[in-house]
Amino acid sequence: MTAENLPKAGYKLAKIAVGGVILLGLAATTMVYAQAKPLHVADKVELDKYLGVWYEIARKPMSFQNQCDSNVTATYTFNENGNVLVDNRCTMKDGQQSHAIGEAFVQNAPFNTKLKVSFLPEAIRWLPAGRGDYWILKIDENYQTVLVGEPSRKYMWVLSRDPHPDPRVVNEYLDYAKSVGYDLKNLIRTKHTVK
Structure with a gap:
């Protein structure tokens, strides 16, 4: 490179750097906007149909499930x-079984799509402290697959009645999660040994 080309090269590098900063700014603005937008929930959930066993298919990482x-x-x-x-169970990394009992309180009856869950000891579970959001974001009409999250978009679960659901259905729910502002780069796909 000759001395007369240095200003041109510097100008090109500056353009690339400015372009990169603009792209990063746009990406950050998009994420902030996505997370600032209200998180919509499903229209209505019939709790008697929601009851029963759900298998976790995918989740965002969270400290209280680190050993699962x-x-x-x-x-x-x-x-x-x-x-x-709420009766949560999992097989931990050491092969032991983990079991946690909690209680979910509906916050928006009769729609039943926003709940608060507490895993405090039963004697003090009535206290509003220590309750986490459990919002039902998307559910199919047959109550076979559900996307659960919370307004800050930090936590998220895809649950299914089947431990090995159709991957296309799972991807549909994950795509929906992305569309409402979830970052799925650190998604954990849950293993199930049951048939």
Whole structure:
């Protein structure tokens, strides 16, 4: 490169750098905008149809599930208070079984799409502290596949009645999650050893 070409080369590098900064700015703005937009939930959920066993198919990482390696399930039943009893189970990395019992409280009856879940000890579960959002974002009419999340888009689950659902259906739900602002780069796909 000759001395007279240096200004041209510097100008080209500056253009590339400015272009990169603009692209990064646009990407960041898009993510902020996506997450600032309200997160829409499903129109309505009939809780009696929602009850039963769901298999976790995919999730965003979260600290309280770090040790779960496979066979993650959530079983929902009504309790004596009319709330939803949550029974979460998984096989941990060391092969041991993990089991956590919680309670879900509907926040937007009669639509039943926004719940708060507490895993505090039963005697103090009535306290509103320590409750996490559990929003039903997308569910099929036969209650076979569901996308669950929360408004900050930090946590997300795809659940199915089948431990080995059709990959096309799973991808449809993951695509929907992306379309409403979820970043799926760190998605965990859950393994199931049951047939």
